[in-house]
Amino acid sequence: MAEKELKKIFDSESACTLVSELRKTFNTGKTKSYEWRVSQLKNLQKLIEEHEKEIIEALQTDLAKPEAEIHVGEIGMLKSSLKTALNELRNWMMPEKVKTSMTTFPSSAEILPEPLGVTLVISAWNYPILLSIDPMIGAIAAGNAVVLKPSEVAPASSSFLAKYLGEYMDSSAIRVVEGAIPETTALLEQKWDKIFYTGNGRIGRIVMGAAAKHLTPVALELGGKCPVIVDSVINLQVATRRIIGGKWAFNNGQACVSADYIITTKEFAPKLIDSLKHEIETCFGTNPIESKDISRIINSNHFDRLSKLLDDEKVSGKIVCGGQRDKSCLRIAPTILLDVPEDSLIMNEEIFGPLLPILTVDKIEDSFDIVTSKEKPLAAYLFTNKNKLKDEFVRTISAGGTVINDISLHLAVHTLPFGGVGESGTGSYHGKFSFDAFSHKKAVLYRSFTGDASVRYPPYSNGKVRMLKALINGSILGIILALFKLSKD
């Protein structure tokens, strides 16, 4: 009874108090020190190392995620992200000297990274541990205070984060706020120095709208329908495995960069479908709906959403593989549909599940028009050995990131910025890009009192215009000539 009374509702006032507290901490300068940042990053390492078991438990409770996927997709990624940050932090924090030109001669200049202040990270439910901690790594490495609001749709993971981040991290600067819409709304009413949001476009708009009131910069990691264009000139078996790896072995398609739909030629489609069927069996057995090597659907809302996509009368009859559903354990079998109409539901929203539509075209080049007619996705994929097609793909298709001959690999490469464009989002992170996402790059110009060009100042005269022209154009001859003329004026 007493405990219930103690658990206060997190409202606007609580949010305001929270931000003030963190701002006070930030203003002391504590989070700016290299030592503090390193200590916090190391604490994250310890947390992950010491509670790997709990992480696995939480993710299996929330998503029935296979342990291998947890190691690859969440724990492994975080470990590598932390390792990179710790190795590189000194470099990242150093000012970058830049050249200066005749226009400001004599001068020296540099660009200095500094933290933005008090930042908010709102994460998603599909990779609830990774998408919470990875942006936090950037925020902390850059010297900010940070509040994390994990997704309530993955409750076990949210609890894990609240408990252990509370234990391991410096709570004067790093906090977790659990909750749903009311809590998120309360947080969004506050003035943050940056908001980093991972989720969908609808909420992305709400986040940006709230940020606009305070002129807060935002990073929005959204999603989209990531297309996979499959040419016939490929190694079919390897390509098929990679497609499976990028769909059903990838949180069961519930990933912002998972393969959403395939486009291939009418001629090649049967071969591709056969290969997929065969490899699905190899990976998941003869009754894939029961395979423990696939995550389940997160909850009944999403299960119903996906069922609706299959129930759409425009696509019934188009299923060529799978289609079985089991609501009681929130599972839908790996399902492939062939030639669904472009105006069907399944082709007009991000699927985020185990349904894989295959569209067919006459010539593979026609697939580009289909992709460009839709909103820019977070990722686009192409399987081919034809160099010309690869070039055309890179030239024509705009997406957050693209991969040729594989799926989603790019997000494991920390030297590549991971982020969207257009409807799939704005801003990027991973590696140094995470550090940059939470930094302000301050320009610093050092001038001395020597070397003063009087032409700059009033009173103005025509001679000064000539001199200025020469100075600005960096033309030594012009300067000399103008100097002569000036002395005559």
Add this chain to the structure above:
Amino acid sequence: MELVHVESLGKLRETFNSGKTKEASWRRSQLTGLLKFLQEREEDILMALKHDLGKHPVESYRDEVGTSIKSVNYALQNLKYWMSSKKVKVPIAAFPTRAELVPEPLGLVLIISSWNYPIGLSLEPLIGALAAGNTAVLKPSELAPQTSSLLAKSLPAYLDNKAVKIIEGDAIVGEQLLQHKWDKIFFTGSPRVGRIVMSAAAKHLTPVMLELGGKCPAVVDSLSSSWDREVAVKRILGGKFGACGGQACIGIDYILVEKNFAPTLVELLKNKVISMFGDNPKESHSIVRIVNKSHFLRLKKLLDDPQVKNSIVHGGSEDEENLYIEPTILVDPPLTAPIMTEEIFGPLLPIITLKKVEDSIGFIKSRPRALALYVFTNSETLKRRIIAETSSGSVTFNDAIIQYACDTLPFGGVGESGFGRYHGKFSFDAFSHEKAVTTRSFLVEIWFRFPPWNDHKLQLFRSAYRFDYLGLLLVALGLKRS
């Protein structure tokens, strides 16, 4: 009006979708067009600026025409490099994989510029947008009408009209434009309108860049050498009254100085104002007038407060008809008065005295972050402290405004002064999307990537993510267990 926009915007999108603007030759032709406009229409530009703001040709050339020419040339020189794909190193565990970053244009962008540097603040972002291969709509400020008209009527002759449109108009036109879906909006102006722009952009998830303002302080240390004092004072006055009559986002808003040095500084400033602008600055033609009546009245109101009026030590006269306010220096007006809580954006220069110059750090920190911070000092310690303990868009030591001309430094704000940055390559980047392109071959497959899962595969992943390649090899060969 509304219908015109929809139709012409559709045409701009069509042009973009045709791929024409992505070609290097097209981008060069547009940049060259801008250069020609600046060179061939220099007289018209200087006249328009004189008409709209009373700007002297020297100031116009120095701050707008000259800098824009410099920026176009810089873009032309570097375009090939900016457009090129950049190879990226990939960790060995992902071998064989090739990765590169390919810059691509965002699409159709909207540039809204402000009235104080109506040419510079229109063309500088436009240079970035075109260099990056976008189509663009420019909406110049209606508060600088002749310049707006010049841009709308004359600039099109130098650019591809199917890709670039200049749309004149006021706030209503601005609001109409904001209803549309853009691929980026670049806004220069006040925080109040910045909020409106960003809220409208949020509905379409349009990324924005906001170049706002703020109260840019100038910290003046007790300089001992008379040469240093001379130069500092010239630069301070140049950075205030010589920068669009104080109506500049990076103009010096107020000064912070140690009590002991203040009288010296004030004397020097007073004398220099007279030598720069004469005994009757109104006649000097060397100072920009107030842009319109509304701003004039706003500034007048700042001086109306009797305590503020009492703190005037130089100037203070006004001429409403000619929209002129004399370069005015004040010492220690109340910190709670609007002149010290709002961005002045005019020829009023408050000097705030502090016990020690180091107190300026606390003073600055307790206020919203400014677009620029200026510090006039020879003390390396003070320089280091200011850099480390304060935050602002930029910091310039021993000068003012001139950082605007540096192509290698990012120009932009933080906090209330905005976000995003441009100039030089940063302009190109501001209007680009850096697309990651990763290519794998079909050879060499990491066979343990796929289900069915087992402990062996798990162990391999553990090693891979620790970058423990030897371990990886051993486990793969079955020579090591967990």
